[in-house]
Amino acid sequence: MAEKFTVPDGWVVQAYQYALDPTPAQSPVLESHAGGARFAYNTMLAAVTANLSQRDAERSYGIATEDLTPRMSWSFQSLRNDFNHRKHQVAVREDGTPWWGENSKEVYANACQNLAAGLKNWDDSRTGRRQGPRVGFPSFKSKRSTKKFAFTTGTIRVEADRHHVTLPRVGTVRVHESTRKLARRLEHATARVLKATVRFARGRWLVSFTCVVQRAPQRPAHVKRVASVVGVDVGVNDLVVAATPEGREVLRVRASREFAHASAKLRALARKAARQHGRWDTATKTRREPSAGWLRTQQAIAKQHVRVGNLRRDRLHKLTTELAQSFEVIGTETLAVKNMMAAGGTGKKGLNRSIADAGLGELSRQLDYKTRWYKSVRVQADRWYPSSKTCSGCGCVKTKLSLAERLYVCDNNDCGLQIDRDLNAAINLARMARAEHSACFDTGGADRKTTAPAAPVAAKPESSNGSASPQGEAA
Numbered sequence: 024m025a026e027k028f029t030v031p032d033g034w035v036v037q038a039y040q041y042a043l044d045p046t047p048a049q050s051p052v053l054e055s056h057a058g059g060a061r062f063a064y065n066t067m068l069a070a071v072t073a074n075l076s077q078r079d080a081e082r083s084y085g086i087a088t089e090d091l092t093p094r095m096s097w098s099f100q101s102l103r104n105d106f107n108h109r110k111h112q113v114a115v116r117e118d119g120t121p122w123w124g125e126n127s128k129e130v131y132a133n134a135c136q137n138l139a140a141g142l143k144n145w146d147d148s149r150t151g152r153r154q155g156p157r158v159g160f161p162s163f164k165s166k167r168s169t170k171k172f173a174f175t176t177g178t179i180r181v182e183a184d185r186h187h188v189t190l191p192r193v194g195t196v197r198v199h200e201s202t203r204k205l206a207r208r209l210e211h212a213t214a215r216v217l218k219a220t221v222r223f224a225r226g227r228w229l230v231s232f233t234c235v236v237q238r239a240p241q242r243p244a245h246v247k248r249v250a251s252v253v254g255v256d257v258g259v260n261d262l263v264v265a266a267t268p269e270g271r272e273v274l275r276v277r278a279s280r281e282f283a284h285a286s287a288k289l290r291a292l293a294r295k296a297a298r299q300h301g302r303w304d305t306a307t308k309t310r311r312e313p314s315a316g317w318l319r320t321q322q323a324i325a326k327q328h329v330r331v332g333n334l335r336r337d338r339l340h341k342l343t344t345e346l347a348q349s350f351e352v353i354g355t356e357t358l359a360v361k362n363m364m365a366a367g368g369t370g371k372k373g374l375n376r377s378i379a380d381a382g383l384g385e386l387s388r389q390l391d392y393k394t395r396w397y398k399s400v401r402v403q404a405d406r407w408y409p410s411s412k413t414c415s416g417c418g419c420v421k422t423k424l425s426l427a428e429r430l431y432v433c434d435n436n437d438c439g440l441q442i443d444r445d446l447n448a449a450i451n452l453a454r455m456a457r458a459e460h461s462a463c464f465d466t467g468g469a470d471r472k473t474t475a476p477a478a479p480v481a482a483k484p485e486s487s488n489g490s491a492s493p494q495g496e497a498a
């Protein structure tokens with residue numbers, strides 16, 4: 024488990040996720056494993072924190088660095104061994120009977136591994152060895168944290184009937200949808216399970232198999248290439264437009280009617296809850312006992328959130344698959360989604376919500392691995408590339424273009440082009456992609472912005488497009 028696993032050539036890491044239908048007897052076993060994982064994580068985090076505070080206190084008394092209490096090792100192995108010593112004292116009930124043996128020991132080991140990774144990320148981020156946003160010190164997991172645990176060894180099996188999976192200690196659990204895609208691959212030895220992660224999300228237990236999968240990058244034979252180069256613009260109103268460099272619109276995808284309906288219902292439920300006697304009394308600014316009606320509405324809201332999320336995930340997966348299969352070179356913009364969402368405040372609510380809705384980051388992530396699967400290429404525009412402000416007719420760049428302007432009107436009197444804003448941006452992105460891609464091939468393909476078909480495998484598991492989850496495991 025600890026040694027670094029390297030993915031062989033021609034294989035990729037991919038996750039297959041399924042919803043579980045545990046029996047009434049199995050649900051408590053899943054709960055117990057999740058609780059055990061949380062306990063191991065918190066126990067070892069408390070030990071690490073105590074060790075750090077001890078050293079801080081000693082330092083404040085003027086004790087020399089070499090005489091301080093030694094720093095506890097944060098490696099996975101030593102955290103796991105330490106927990107295995109401690110569990111006899113701490114993982115016991117009030118009457119003294121130990122409970123740790125009721126769960127697979129794998130979940131404790133995995134919790135220690137997660138903690139070790141969290142500590143390392145924090146340390147690397149603090150000392151500048153890790154790029155990107157600052158990583159905080161690991162925090163304790165509360166009872167409201169996501170219930171989650173994982174197995175890396177033991178009996179992890181996808182049953183031949185395509186409707187059950189077997190997990191260590193938990194046993195054989197029924198799976199909601201067919202496991203056909205993964206089962207077939209396992210039977211043909213073109214996939215191997217590395218890890219099974221179980222978590223409670225969207226109101227149910229889910230299992231995610233992280234696998235290495237043999238995948239020759241190629242386009243499925245039945246799919247026709249629609250065009251060789253396209254630009255893809257993700258508009259603010261949940262709209263995606265693709266166009267060729269010649270200005271032909273090849274794809275326009277709006278939010279489905281189902282999705283719009285589900286979102287509207289969600290908003291209506293939120294308004295309803297606001298009229299009911301909720302948990303928070305705004306008049307006195309105190310907590311209070313909510314009404315039964317409010318609680319019912321909250322349940323309906325949670326259910327509707329799941330539905331909206333599922334519809335969005337499904338639509339996004341279908342869209343990215345279509346794009347990656349139908350085109351050879353796909354140009355997209357680079358939105359600093361995180362920055363845009365953070366800088367908004369109340370004034371930008373609409374835009375922020377739309378960006379979050381459109382899931383541009385997720386679209387980008389899916390395109391990244393699907394273009395590798397289907398042997399197409401993704402070209403990302405430079406962060407400052409003015410895809411929306413540039414005129415696709417004459418190339419002049421506007422200084423200002425508000426989000427409300429849905430029609431692009433060129434300021435250049437000789438040109439005077441009037442064109443749909445999103446189509447204009449898509450055409451510009453297509454031209455950018457064409458230019459970058461040919462430049463990249465001329466120079467031997469060393470361009471960093473281009474995802475070449477044979478690029479190294481991403482470390483993050485990729486979701487298969489048949490199953491539901493786009494979420495990474497590390498979250």
Ligand SMILES: [Zn+2]
Pocket residue numbers: 414415416417418419433434435438439440
């Ligand atoms: Zn123009």
